[in-house]
Amino acid sequence: MAATPRIPLRERKYARTKLALVNAAIQRLEATPMEEITVNALCDDVEISEATFFNYFAKKSDLLDYYMQLWTLEISWKVRQSGKSGTAAIETLFAAAAQQFQQHPGLMGEVLARLARLREKPRLQTIGRAERHRAFEKEINDDNASEIEALEVSGLDAVLAPALQQAINRGELPANTHVPTTMLGLVALFYGIPLLLRMNNPDAIPSSYRQQLAIFWQGVRAASAPSR
Numbered sequence: 001m002a003a004t005p006r007i008p009l010r011e012r013k014y015a016r017t018k019l020a021l022v023n024a025a026i027q028r029l030e031a032t033p034m035e036e037i038t039v040n041a042l043c044d045d046v047e048i049s050e051a052t053f054f055n056y057f058a059k060k061s062d063l064l065d066y067y068m069q070l071w072t073l074e075i076s077w078k079v080r081q082s083g084k085s086g087t088a089a090i091e092t093l094f095a096a097a098a099q100q101f102q103q104h105p106g107l108m109g110e111v112l113a114r115l116a117r118l119r120e121k122p123r124l125q126t127i128g129r130a131e132r133h134r135a136f137e138k139e140i141n142d143d144n145a146s147e148i149e150a151l152e153v154s155g156l157d158a159v160l161a162p163a164l165q166q167a168i169n170r171g172e173l174p175a176n177t178h179v180p181t182t183m184l185g186l187v188a189l190f191y192g193i194p195l196l197l198r199m200n201n202p203d204a205i206p207s208s209y210r211q212q213l214a215i216f217w218q219g220v221r222a223a224s225a226p227s228r
Contacts, residue, residue: 007130015130018056020046022067030106034064034114064114065122069153070135071100071111073127076151076159077136081144086167091213093159094190098206101194105202112195127153160186173217174224182220189216 024045028037039060043053057063078096079089101108132148133140140148152158160183167173173182193208 007133011128011130012134014056015128015134017046017048017052018066018131019134021053021056021063022070025063025067026104026107029110030104032106034060034110061114062125064110066125067107068111068114068122069125069127072155072159073132073151073153074136075156076154077139077148079159079163080147080151081139086163086170086172087213087217089163089166090160090186091210093163094209094213095206097190097194098209101198101205102202105198108194109198112191112198115191121155124153156187156190157183173220177220177224185216185220189213 021042024042025034025037028041028045037060039050039053042063043050057066075093075096079092082089082092084092127135129149132151133145136148161179164173164177164179164182164186168175168177168179189209189212193212194202194205197205197208
């Protein structure tokens with residue numbers, strides 16, 4: 001196997017500062033709404049100038065969009081590493097999301113608010129090798145580095161659609177299951193449950209996800225069953 005090319009120092013420094021800005025925002029968002037966090041405050045946390053900030057993000061909201069891409073990349077990675085497919089893969093995805101909603105309710109509340117305000121899908125930013133290695137430094141090693149580097153930066157639907165098709169192919173869901181409608185229902189559960197529970201009872205998110213998914217799968221099977 002050929003050795004993985006070393007990441008140039010300049011790219012590693014760029015990734016370090018960019019991820020430091022993301023982490024600074026994550027820390028502040030647990031106590032302060034995004035609209036009240038200034039670019040200057042984030043720059044103070046990371047010890048860079050405001051002019052330098054704009055070398056990384058054109059505007060403050062781009063920072064949150066970038067985090068959402070990192071988060072989706074992380075979820076995709078966890079599903080892949082689990083080795084699960086079909087409905088089990090989707091349940092793994094929901095479990096990974098529940099953990100994040102529990103650990104960072106302020107941050108994830110801002111993610112939900114950002115999604116609600118968007119009039120169109122945000123432009124996908126490039127997440128380079130250095131950024132991936134920095135973001136996943138606890139998980140990455142010589143054996144899986146190439147897999148993390150190759151993962152596509154995509155939305156939630158890119159994870160759900162293949163898993164649903166696997167579930168249909170394996171007979172976990174009926175052959176006539178309508179994938180777009182089923183995905184719509186899953187996305188509603190994915191964002192709706194944390195929206196209702198994240199402030200008052202975030203610890204209930206994992207169990208609520210499991211319960212509602214069990215009910216949802218039963219509903220999909222019943223709706224797709226041939227009428228008598």
